[in-house]
Amino acid sequence: MINSVRNTVLAVLNKNNYGYLSPQDFNLYCLQAQMDLFEDYFYQYNNWINRENNRSSGTGYADIVKGLEEVIDTFTVIAPLQNQSTATLNKSSYLLPTATLNGSDYYLLNKMLVYQTIRATGTTTSFAVGQNEIIDTNATFITSGVLPGDVVGYSIGGVPTNTLVESVVSETQLQVESTNIISSPIDYAVYNPNNLKEAEKVTQAKITLLDNSILTKPTLTYPAYIQNALSSKVYPSSVHEQGQVLAQYIRYPFTPSWTYLETSGSDPIFNISDGLYQDFELPLSDEPNLVNKILQYAGVEIREADVVQFAQGQEALDTQETS
Amino acid sequence: MAYINQYQYYTNNEGNPNDANWGSYQYVTLEDIVNNFMLIYQGNHELVNNLNRFQVLFHAKRGIQELNYDALKEIKILQLDLDSSYRFVLPSDFVNWVRISEWRNGVLRPLTENIQTSYAKAYLQDNDANLLFDQDGNVLSPQDSEIDLARIRGGSRSIYLNSNSVYDGQEGWNVDGCWYFDYQVGARFGLNTETANSNPTFNVDKKAGVINFSSGSSMRSVVLEYVSDGMENGDDASVSLNKLFEEYIYAYIRYSILNGRLGVQEYVVNRARRDKSSLLRNAKLRLSNIHPGRLLMNMRGKDKWIK
Numbered sequence: 001m002i003n004s005v006r007n008t009v010l011a012v013l014n015k016n017n018y019g020y021l022s023p024q025d026f027n028l029y030c031l032q033a034q035m036d037l038f039e040d041y042f043y044q045y046n047n048w049i050n051r052e053n054n055r056s057s058g059t060g061y062a063d064i065v066k067g068l069e070e071v072i073d074t075f076t077v078i079a080p081l082q083n084q085s086t087a088t089l090n091k092s093s094y095l096l097p098t099a100t101l102n103g104s105d106y107y108l109l110n111k112m113l114v115y116q117t118i119r120a121t122g123t124t125t126s127f128a129v130g131q132n133e134i135i136d137t138n139a140t141f142i143t144s145g146v147l148p149g150d151v152v153g154y155s156i157g158g159v160p161t162n163t164l165v166e167s168v169v170s171e172t173q174l175q176v177e178s179t180n181i182i183s184s185p186i187d188y189a190v191y192n193p194n195n196l197k198e199a200e201k202v203t204q205a206k207i208t209l210l211d212n213s214i215l216t217k218p219t220l221t222y223p224a225y226i227q228n229a230l231s232s233k234v235y236p237s238s239v240h241e242q243g244q245v246l247a248q249y250i251r252y253p254f255t256p257s258w259t260y261l262e263t264s265g266s267d268p269i270f271n272i273s274d275g276l277y278q279d280f281e282l283p284l285s286d287e288p289n290l291v292n293k294i295l296q297y298a299g300v301e302i303r304e305a306d307v308v309q310f311a312q313g314q315e316a317l318d319t320q321e322t323s
Numbered sequence: 324m325a326y327i328n329q330y331q332y333y334t335n336n337e338g339n340p341n342d343a344n345w346g347s348y349q350y351v352t353l354e355d356i357v358n359n360f361m362l363i364y365q366g367n368h369e370l371v372n373n374l375n376r377f378q379v380l381f382h383a384k385r386g387i388q389e390l391n392y393d394a395l396k397e398i399k400i401l402q403l404d405l406d407s408s409y410r411f412v413l414p415s416d417f418v419n420w421v422r423i424s425e426w427r428n429g430v431l432r433p434l435t436e437n438i439q440t441s442y443a444k445a446y447l448q449d450n451d452a453n454l455l456f457d458q459d460g461n462v463l464s465p466q467d468s469e470i471d472l473a474r475i476r477g478g479s480r481s482i483y484l485n486s487n488s489v490y491d492g493q494e495g496w497n498v499d500g501c502w503y504f505d506y507q508v509g510a511r512f513g514l515n516t517e518t519a520n521s522n523p524t525f526n527v528d529k530k531a532g533v534i535n536f537s538s539g540s541s542m543r544s545v546v547l548e549y550v551s552d553g554m555e556n557g558d559d560a561s562v563s564l565n566k567l568f569e570e571y572i573y574a575y576i577r578y579s580i581l582n583g584r585l586g587v588q589e590y591v592v593n594r595a596r597r598d599k600s601s602l603l604r605n606a607k608l609r610l611s612n613i614h615p616g617r618l619l620m621n622m623r624g625k626d627k628w629i630k
Contacts, residue, residue, distance in 0.1 A: 052367075202375070202377070215554075216384075221559045222380055
């Protein structure tokens with residue numbers, strides 16, 4: 001879609017062959033435009049929920065909320081969180097999702113999930129390359145009730161991983177799905193996947209009162225968390241194992257990048273094979289909106305008021321139609 | 324709680340204890356109550372939204388506590404021997420007592436609460452009845468007050484017709500089949516039925532957390548029937564409610580939330596209140612479980628001649 005958007009933008013901008021937009025500038029505007037539209041989805045979603053409650057929204061093909069949810073859900077990620085530290089003070093603190101730790105940064109932390117039942121914990125004592133095994137000579141996996149399908153949480157190089165138990169080979173060996181266990185020792189924990197509880201987000205203003213309340217104090221059945229700048233602290237403090245906390249979040253869209261091949265004396269040629277290539281992540285139906293947004297920025301860049309006015313007019317028209 | 328198969332029900336999968344699931348189908352767990360409420364009654368298109376789960380948890384627990392105090396018939400029973408001070412320490416989950424009985428010679432004898440006190444706090448005093456203080460200005464107290472000592476040592480007399488009765492051992496005259504005594508001015512006619520009980524008596528000292536029993540009897544084993552608040556000593560996973568009250572507890576939570584919210588129309592609050600009240604009435608009727616089979620034995624007494 002990104003090449004199509006660029007071609008349209010250039011076509012509108014083109015006036016006596018001076019309406020050129022460099023790829024670098026285009027990519028900057030793409031990022032701005034996509035972020036703007038992405039955030040707008042959440043406000044639209046709220047707006048349409050209110051309209052549903054006012055009985056001014058339909059069902060079936062008229063179910064606008066469903067369409068908005070579909071778009072937002074394409075940005076959903078469920079990932080284990082990394083323990084902030086093994087120190088007692090920060091044991092129950094988990095680092096919030098980042099591109100480094102979880103492959104994507106979070107826009108909205110929708111919910112946190114906690115494994116209630118820990119079957120086993122320990123540290124691997126050796127490893128077997130290519131065997132995908134958790135090997136711990138001190139473990140008693142069968143006695144502890146570890147079953148195929150259980151979840152194993154661990155962290156390698158500061159990157160958290162949760163994987164599934166494929167089979168319990170022996171008291172000291174588990175066959176798992178993931179293939180990155182190529183070192184030892186690794187701290188791990190095994191969880192019952194059926195006892196996953198949702199932790200409730202609590203504000204900093206309430207958490208102390210909540211933790212002191214005899215009726216509502218966070219427990220493993222009703223865990224809670226607070227959010228700090230880089231981490232979240234989970235209550236009760238008995239939640240502190242690696243992989244015990246999962247986050248379901250809406251990530252930011254990846255930065256769009258129109259990649260190209262340099263040519264001498266002519267326009268750059270679109271190169272979809274470039275490793276840095278990244279298309280827009282919004283649906284195809286957003287192409288006109290993206291064009292309008294980018295045109296506004298580009299119009300200002302080349303000081304062409306007509307372009308800005310045209311783009312703003314188109315955007316206003318679109319807003320009228322969809323509201 | 325998920326449905327379980329019959330093997331799990333009867334044997335708890337050979338786990339310990341194996342009776343853990345017996346009768347569990349009568350109950351809905353707190354976890355289910357909170358989960359169902361958040362899922363069904365809270366949301367963008369529901370009457371209540373933007374709720375914190377801990378609010379629902381709080382109201383659910385409060386509702387269960389209230390039900391345990393009177394509507395539910397979840398009576399707990401504890402049998403303990405008395406200590407040398409004729410005391411029975413209240414159980415850790417005690418809220419109020421229902422009945423206290425003595426277990427003697429294989430017979431359960433319901434006891435009467437003493438209408439007079441049998442315990443007191445005391446301060447130390449000198450010969451002129453001045454209070455004595457320590458260096459910090461606090462008044463000094465003896466371990467036991469005189470009334471406590473009298474009860475423990477068996478020195479106190481009782482207005483009840485037991486072995487410590489003030490009338491016990493007194494002589495009288497029998498005239499034409501009626502007994503007369505001369506130890507009260509005007510003699511004693513008739514009987515004070517309120518205190519006409521020969522069993523030992525008791526007082527509940529709620530603040531001290533004990534039940535004080537009168538001495539002078541061979542009573543040692545006491546059976547306490549009491550109600551708790553259903554919180555299972557803070558173990559959320561064990562808190563449950565009879566299914567007959569399930570719909571009521573949802574209505575109670577809904578009403579409690581609407582009632583405390585700003586900007587909710589009064590008719591909405593009233594509707595929730597009426598809903599709650601009628602569901603409580605229904606649940607109580609269901610739980611009372613009145614049917615001919617239960618009434619049969621009681622009704623057999625209707626033909627008895629009363630002299």
